[in-house]
Amino acid sequence: MTVDYLIDLIPFATDFPGLVFIAVIIACAVPIFMFIAVYALVAIYAELKVSSFMQDKVGPMGQGVGLHAGKWGLLQPVADALKLILKEDIIPSTADRKLFIMAPFIVFIGAFITMAALPFSPTIIVADMNIGIFYILAVSSLGIIGLILAGWSSNNKWSLYGAMRSAAQIVSYEIPAAMSIIGVIMLTSTLSMQGIIEHQSGFVWGILPNWIIFQNPFTFLSFFIFFMSGVAECNRTPFDIPEAESELVAGAFTEYSGMRYAFFFLSEYANMFVVSGVAVTAFLGGWQSPIPGLMDSSGWGLFWFMSKSLFLIFVMMWFRWTWPRLRVDQLMSVCWKGFIPIAFFNIFGIGLWKLIIG
Amino acid sequence: MTADQEKFIADVVEKALAGDMDAINSIEDRSVRAKAKASLVKAKRAAKAQQKSDAPAESDSPNQQETAETQSPLSILLNSTYPDEIIEVLDEGKTIQLHPKQWNEIATFLRDHPEALLDQMECLTGVDLGTEDALQVRYNLHSMKHRHKIEIRINTNRDKPEIPSVETIWRMTDWFEREAYDMYGIVFTNHRDLRRLLCPEDWEGWPLRKDYEEPETYHGIMVPKVKEGWE
Amino acid sequence: MGKCMRAYFRTIRESVSTLVTGMGITWRHMVNIRKGSVTLQYPEERWPRPERNIGFDQQDYNIIRSRLHVDINDCIGCLKCERACPVDCIKISTERVTKGEDIPEIKHTGVTSNETKKALLITRFDIDMTECCYCNLCTYPCPEECIFMTGGPNSEKHHIDYEFSQYDRNDMVYRFAKKVSDEQVAKATGINGEKA
């Protein structure tokens, strides 16, 4: 939508279509990149604080600016980012140099381009494609190539283990995630992100929002399957076996340092946002207000979308700081024996529900 | 106390021990006299302690005609089965010294015999007896069922120390024998994996032997003996 | 088959319930952070040191082991602490001074606070705190109670200080003996110029 809007804005667009297209792409990419960077800082800070609070400590703190981390430690993520930027970039001498350098960018691109289809508000969306959700499911698994490249090119056994584990994991968990989304698509009859949100407008009995998660019991289950699969795709605890800091040191990222590591880090957080965004769009009514009449103008769309997404990100953090980690074979059996059968059952159930009840 | 004063006191004490108390009493300086008296008392006490500690050592001497009252059931059992293997029975039968030759067989017997059932090896200690020019291994055995224990001692000579391994009988001794090998150089024959345990594999010498001398260098690195600017 | 399915669903139920219970606990800790926080902002806030009173009959003192301190004025050079040290981090050298002159500025003669007559000039009393193992063994044999872990019975004499890191390793060698020149030593020992 935004892309079309920008193209329309330029009067001589038809004269230089290629040039204008590239310019518009850059004009969209830069804000998204800025958004990811700022959001990552916030998320890192939130992760620090959430984990600390759950562990009975106050986390990064500081009285005054200077040597300390600012008021309530607000400067801590900035300091972390600065450290990552300034840190020496080490490439192991036996590593496959080209692939080693390429890998973090591929992972980041995978997370980055999914952002293009996320509807932040009725108007703020880079491109409201008619295959939006399908596009997100497709490109979000691009990161796996980067992870495998990283693991392979590092020439380190830990990295290889991490890469192989994450490949198995991400590929497996794509299936229940996609299955849950299929149920949503069956209800909404559209692949467009905005279309899915439009379908969820209104309220049942004037109180309960007409979100897909509340539309029938199967979609309720679907939401959890999708969300947990999403957590697994982000490699977060309890599914963080690729990184598994107590087993594999740091998994695929063992040999990375400085800015390259920061890119992995950034893409992990970006991925979390994408998963939450898709879950919000597909199940929780996107940018729509949960309470009838409360701040439901289109200007508030961004607020609702962000608060819902950030809440889901908080839940992910909550998981991480509460639960232990699964073993790789248990991870697979949870996926193949737990999530996938239930996801199939859900598709069936949603179809039946739609046929019988409406 | 200066050196000549010490020497003087030592002289006087010697005289006093020989019966000449006047040598001390005639010292003029009060403090020196007090010191001399104190060291005399010390010397007398030391002599007494020497006698005392010598006494049990004598009773430790081999005594094959030990009567049954001073023996534990385990030592009687062992005595009846392997009478030739026992060198001596000490400490009311709680400690038995054996010949190394059939140790493996005896160990199996001790573990499996229903009256012994010594299924737990508590500890395996290598000892350098120093003066007797022999190395010794002490096995502390314990039975989980009967709750009795026994200590086995096996001597071996310093030049070619060899003791049969019991690593397959009590699996715990696997590492403990490796440790004893590491520290004393006692070769446990038939041990399946006799490598050094704690020291690096290329370490030279047997560190816990009494005649061990610390190496000057290790891999070309000087071993610091004295801290710089300290002595 | 039915048994299998029941086990399958029981597993799912157990998983969900126990995982949610765990989340409840972390949530409780998160919302009660104001009450439950156990950390302090270290450079600004510090843990209170333990109460001073420990149940000795005669003395009330704490037994914090922070670092060794020597009241060199009370030291009689008996070397008991040097012998007690398991890691040899104390080094003492003394000179006999009964015959020689008094050097007033280092007060090497006279009596200690326990009224013991001092007979030795301590030319060196070094403690290498990098080697110290804080076992406290050197403080017990001292007849004058002049070597102590700061705190201890003489806590008024020296403040307790946990933070004594240094930039140079040599700064961690505490030299307690008073500076004396060779001539002073010679004078004090009464051996004129021979001993250096």
Next chain:
Amino acid sequence: MKEIGSIRAEEMVLNIGPQHPSTHGVLRLKVKTDGEIVSEVIPIIGYLHRCFEKHAENITYEQVIPFTDRCDYIASMNNNFGFVVAMEELMDIKVPERVEYIRVIMAELNRIASHLLALGVYGLDIGAFTPFLHMFRDRERILDIFELTCGARLLYNYMWVGGVSHDLPRNFETICIDFLDYFEPNIPEFNQLLTTNKIFIERTADVGVMPAEVAISYGVSGPNLRGSGVKWDVRKDEPYSVYDKFDFEIPVGTGDHGTLGDCWDRYWVRMLEMQESCNIIRQALKAIPDNGDVHAMVPKKIRPPKGSIYRRTESPRGDLGYYIISDGSPTPFRLKMRSPALTSLSVLDEISAGWMISDVIAILGSLDIVLGEIDR
């Protein structure tokens, strides 16, 4: 067919350690793996070897005690305790009753502290971070008590031959009771957060099963042996000090969630033992004589009579034995420490073959090793 048969997975040797987050110290594990499956684990130790036994032959008996602290730095009190019990038996010293109670209280407090660390770090090995810090929070309280009592937080040098270095502080009883009142309600919370967590059970139950015969043959002792269902506790079966005066249970593994002797059982035994230690401390605080000397009549310079002794005590990791040979001089002729963690580690290869890399970490964590004690 022949070609298919000749395809074989290549064995990869993976070095876990010496610097690795979950080896609990400088331990190196040479792990032969086939994919994720581990076929052999070869522990390589000695990185922390500090020549304790050689060093002990050159220093006096009093000076050995600070070195025993440093062997098992997680449970220093228990190490001191083991040494002084052996020494007192060798020298035939009768220590005052108050000292015995002080020692028992200290040893049990340290047992709780040690188990808290073991359990928390075990959670960390499995991937749960929060229980670790919760347990550390409580462990700090115990260390505060130690600091109050003997001035040090980690390496105490508190128990001496024939006594303890200081008497208890004046209001020790209330401080201790306060701690127990605060701590005991936390145990169910740990259980809810970690022990009964389904993921935790999945990770630990049925993993690394150690049958009782294997455990006894390997000399495994303490909670690891009790996890295999053997009711053996030196405190109960060969009582030393005043342990025979207390009424406490010996928890043994039951195989609630899997097989008897699995990682979960070993974990659970430690959890139950903390509760029992609390009971012992409460009883000891009630029974402790109010006043009294804290030193027995011991000569300034300790010279045990000629002879040798092997005495074992129950440290949080198992049977901690000291073999002391004295030749009548003030320095030991030979001092051997039988460290429980060494035997626990030696069983690792036996019980972890066939499991996955993650399980090797879990099994290693459940054995609760301390490298300072293994390497001495």
